[in-house]
Amino acid sequence: MKNIFIKEILKDGQIGQEVKVRGWVRTKRVSKAFAFININDGTTIHNIQAVVDFESIPEEQLKDVNTGACVCISGILVASEGSGQAVEVKAQAVEVYGKADPEKYPLQPKRHSLEFLREIAHLRPRTQTFSAILRIRHALAFAIHKYFNDRGFYYLHTPIITGSDAEGAGEMFRVTTLDMNHPPKNEDGSINYKEDFFGKETNLTVSGQLEGELGAMALSKVYTFGPTFRAENSNTSRHLAEFWMIEPEVAFFELEDNMDLAEDFLQYLVAYAIEHCNDDLKFLDQRNAEEEKQKPQQERSELGLLERLNFVVNNSFVRLTYTDAVEILKNAKKKFQFPVDWGTDLQSEHERYLVEKHFRKPVILTNYPTEIKAFYMKQDEDGKTVRAMDVLFPGIGEIIGGSQREDDYDKLKQRAHAVGIEEESIWWYLETRKFGACPHAGFGLGFERLVLFVTGMSNIRDVIPFPRTPKSAEF
RNA sequence: GCUUCCUUAGCUCAGUAGGUUAGAGCGGCUGGCUGUUAACCAGUAGGUCCUUGGUUCGAAUCCAAGAGGGAGCGCCA
Numbered sequence: 001m002k003n004i005f006i007k008e009i010l011k012d013g014q015i016g017q018e019v020k021v022r023g024w025v026r027t028k029r030v031s032k033a034f035a036f037i038n039i040n041d042g043t044t045i046h047n048i049q050a051v052v053d054f055e056s057i058p059e060e061q062l063k064d065v066n067t068g069a070c071v072c073i074s075g076i077l078v079a080s081e082g083s084g085q086a087v088e089v090k091a092q093a094v095e096v097y098g099k100a101d102p103e104k105y106p107l108q109p110k111r112h113s114l115e116f117l118r119e120i121a122h123l124r125p126r127t128q129t130f131s132a133i134l135r136i137r138h139a140l141a142f143a144i145h146k147y148f149n150d151r152g153f154y155y156l157h158t159p160i161i162t163g164s165d166a167e168g169a170g171e172m173f174r175v176t177t178l179d180m181n182h183p184p185k186n187e188d189g190s191i192n193y194k195e196d197f198f199g200k201e202t203n204l205t206v207s208g209q210l211e212g213e214l215g216a217m218a219l220s221k222v223y224t225f226g227p228t229f230r231a232e233n234s235n236t237s238r239h240l241a242e243f244w245m246i247e248p249e250v251a252f253f254e255l256e257d258n259m260d261l262a263e264d265f266l267q268y269l270v271a272y273a274i275e276h277c278n279d280d281l282k283f284l285d286q287r288n289a290e291e292e293k294q295k296p297q298q299e300r301s302e303l304g305l306l307e308r309l310n311f312v313v314n315n316s317f318v319r320l321t322y323t324d325a326v327e328i329l330k331n332a333k334k335k336f337q338f339p340v341d342w343g344t345d346l347q348s349e350h351e352r353y354l355v356e357k358h359f360r361k362p363v364i365l366t367n368y369p370t371e372i373k374a375f376y377m378k379q380d381e382d383g384k385t386v387r388a389m390d391v392l393f394p395g396i397g398e399i400i401g402g403s404q405r406e407d408d409y410d411k412l413k414q415r416a417h418a419v420g421i422e423e424e425s426i427w428w429y430l431e432t433r434k435f436g437a438c439p440h441a442g443f444g445l446g447f448e449r450l451v452l453f454v455t456g457m458s459n460i461r462d463v464i465p466f467p468r469t470p471k472s473a474e475f
Numbered sequence: 476g477c478u479u480c481c482u483u484a485g486c487u488c489a490g491u492a493g494g495u496u497a498g499a500g501c502g503g504c505u506g507g508c509u510g511u512u513a514a515c516c517a518g519u520a521g522g523u524c525c526u527u528g529g530u531u532c533g534a535a536u537c538c539a540a541g542a543g544g545g546a547g548c549g550c551c552a
Binding site for chain 1: 487504507508521543546547
């Protein structure tokens, strides 16, 4: 008998077929003559039920078949006499691959808090919620590659280790092979990085964008999809020290094209999940609805998870400039903790107001003041703003940040200088503006923030298998 | 980095005007139940009350420090 997994049995299994069900026991219910064992192998949200008749298999053999144990049950696939499932396995033999001491196994057939599950991240993929999230995470990652591939983008592998400390996207993790206790010193007492592995200071990447631009200046349409590291001491439900980011970069694209791409891309991904992760999303939708019931009336969201997803697919995003957004916020009746003023960056509360209260749909804000955005963004004619765009989602905040890039050599050099970036450290980046420069644009999508939105979870630590956050790198 | 909350049985939680033997539900174990769906019914075992130090005749309860976790803010994706 060939290897067969539960998803395949439930989808293609024939009544009367001999099957071997392997997986982890979710629950066992015992009565006088029968035992019912629910087994899951993670290939699907659904369990398969095995029925053990004590006339053919003595109850003694089920002693070690407890919640969490890994078992192999051979038998015949039959139509279920019970009402909860169409088919079930009439057991002929029960083998226990791996026991799970029921006194010690932490996962019970009951609801656990997400905080508790985070502390047992090595076991939480065995829960319904996390296996559903991980399957959706996979589907979204696959859909990202499919979207770009179908549209002629090339997947560009940008470096994980970078010698550039000029990207300005945040604090970085140092990469070194120097002996931390006895580092080589210069005459002035500073550390001599010339003796380090790469002969210079190196860090983990905070963005693949600059290298992505180099790719776009040759292949026209590229994207990156890789791990990204930020050593920021950020303690929020929306930040990770290690996360995955998708960064398309396209030659000949201007800001409008960039917005069109971002909107189409997000709608495609959400639609893909709705189509391909239906069972898992239905489960999370129900879970979400139960969570909402616990909240006070005014904090509940008006739409359920699946309704929210469909809403994003079926409604175009609002596009407006930073300047117009500031006007709306200034005229808003709501009292904000932080005042709104042209020239300062918008606070979370302002973004939330625009997305969740004022427009009630995803918003793309554009043309931010030059001073609050990165040096590489293309300057507008008025000299005050740049062609930046942030895509804001309900409950998530900024899911995408992007811009048309400055392609004028002198302007770019001047902005880099103004924010204190040394020309020598990005000479290669500047050279693309010297040799065959062209208009181009791109953006960065935080993968986990996308997964957060699609799964309806509220903490980013619950949508990555093994989260890395300040003071936490277990597992 | 700042503000704030939490830590009691394997899990979810109750328990403070400081008082002697620390409680419930689920889970475990034992028994019952003819097909169950987080099964049900009865009985039973199970605790360094996060750690260390202090106040007190007496601390799960009060104080201090530490550890772990959550939420919010800042930074951003």
